[in-house]
Amino acid sequence: MVGAAPPRPYHHGRLREALLDAGVALAREQGPEAVVLRAAARDAGASHNAAYRHFADRDELLRAVCERCMSKLATLMEQRIAAAPADPDPIESAWARLGALGRAYVEFATTEPGWFRTAFAVPRGTHSFAPGEGVGASGQGPYDLLAARLDELVKVGAMAPESRPGAEYAAWSAVHGLATLVNDGPLRDLPATERERALRSVLDVVRHGLRARP
Amino acid sequence: MVGAAPPRPYHHGRLREALLDAGVALAREQGPEAVVLRAAARDAGASHNAAYRHFADRDELLRAVCERCMSKLATLMEQRIAAAPADPDPIESAWARLGALGRAYVEFATTEPGWFRTAFAVPRGTHSFAPGEGVGASGQGPYDLLAARLDELVKVGAMAPESRPGAEYAAWSAVHGLATLVNDGPLRDLPATERERALRSVLDVVRHGLRARP
DNA sequence: GATCGATGTTGACACTGGCAACATTGACGA
DNA sequence: TCGTCAATGTTGCCAGTGTCAACATCGATC
DSSP: OOSOSOOOOSSOSSHHHHHHHHHHHHHHHHOGGGOOHHHHHHHHTSOTTGGGGTOSSHHHHHHHHHHHHHHHHHHHHHHHHHTSOOOSSHHHHHHHHHHHHHHHHHHHHHHSHHHHHHHTOOOTTOOSOOTTSSOOTTSOOHHHHHHHHHHHHHHTTSBOGGGOTTHHHHHHHHHHHHHHHHHTSTTTTOOHHHHHHHHHHHHHHHHHHHBOOO | OOSOSOOOOSSOSSHHHHHHHHHHHHHHHHOGGGOOHHHHHHHHTSOTTGGGGTOSSHHHHHHHHHHHHHHHHHHHHHHHHHTSOOOSSHHHHHHHHHHHHHHHHHHHHHHSHHHHHHHTOOOTTOOSOOTTSSOOTTSOOHHHHHHHHHHHHHHTTSSOGGGOTTHHHHHHHHHHHHHHHHHTSTTTTOOHHHHHHHHHHHHHHHHHHHSOOO
């Protein structure tokens, strides 16, 4: 058994990327707690401690993985907004796009629970992502995408301008709450049909809570 | 230095309670990740492994601590509901109580962030708390308290009966979402005044989203 | 061709969860 | 009275983790 294993070169070449890929894979399967330096290094084909040449500590690796997961969320939201059914009535179209955004958020939480949890597991001490981080193809993050939908609602007259300030908080909270309750929390075992009912209820309340009132 | 340390008895006597107290204290300071068997045992004045006589493993201890934290949340909600301002108009009173409930939820998340995170950090594999667990003085958990408020809204005519099914999801999600975003998530550094604005916006959308529409 | 900085490796330490074997104590029955 | 035993607590150990320090390799650059 001499020379059986082809000796890989001493230097990996793209270890940083490999560590990130491994971290993202771990996060997908088991959530943010599983993003562990030694495991990532193993999967990347390097020995532990190699990671320290690319990340100051475990938190820095985790933060980078979180940012990637946030990008994935933003990307799905972009896709679902683009695919929202168009309606002759611009008001109806605008509501449909907001609904598609909310649906995408919850869809991500249920189909990729590990990624969803990781996206929001940014280590303490780190502030939110800097501009340009955690964004989708359009360069916008989930928050930006939501704000754009709300601005559109005001523009087409679906929502009163007085209601606009603070509306992000309400819409975001409602959808984020359902997503976490279903993904992580007490509603984690809710059957799919009931989950759909819950989502409808949430979107309905947001729509009627935000809409221009006579 | 002979006989300086008063030797505590070999058997602790109430180790289970002491472990729980230590766990709750750790959770309060640093959240659920800090609920660690060895630290709890140290703080309780026993050596590691003593804990295994009372909890099968770390998850079982954590679960018991989570349940205590949920009780604390339920208790605060009960208090704030009871203290809600009464109004001659029963409809207004009912809304005030729902608002007090939502406020209490977010208040708990901001004033006791460790406990709040722990309340919802029930280990995977465990289902929600059994009936009678995680409840306040009235024997009701947060979900029960919310359902009672919504039933009351229907009863006094503030909310249409058709809107009642699924309303828990919407109300709970909205408040839970804000609480986690502010406690744990991207809004964790929101200044207090802005947080208050966000809370108002959330409560407002819930109210107008749920209310009987002409 | 020698030097040096960037990158990877090996070895060590302290911490955790968890298993096994042993120690202490109080209750209970012969 | 005394021996037995189950409940409870302890010491010792192992694997896995983050992190520091010392050493190894390699490519670019003078």
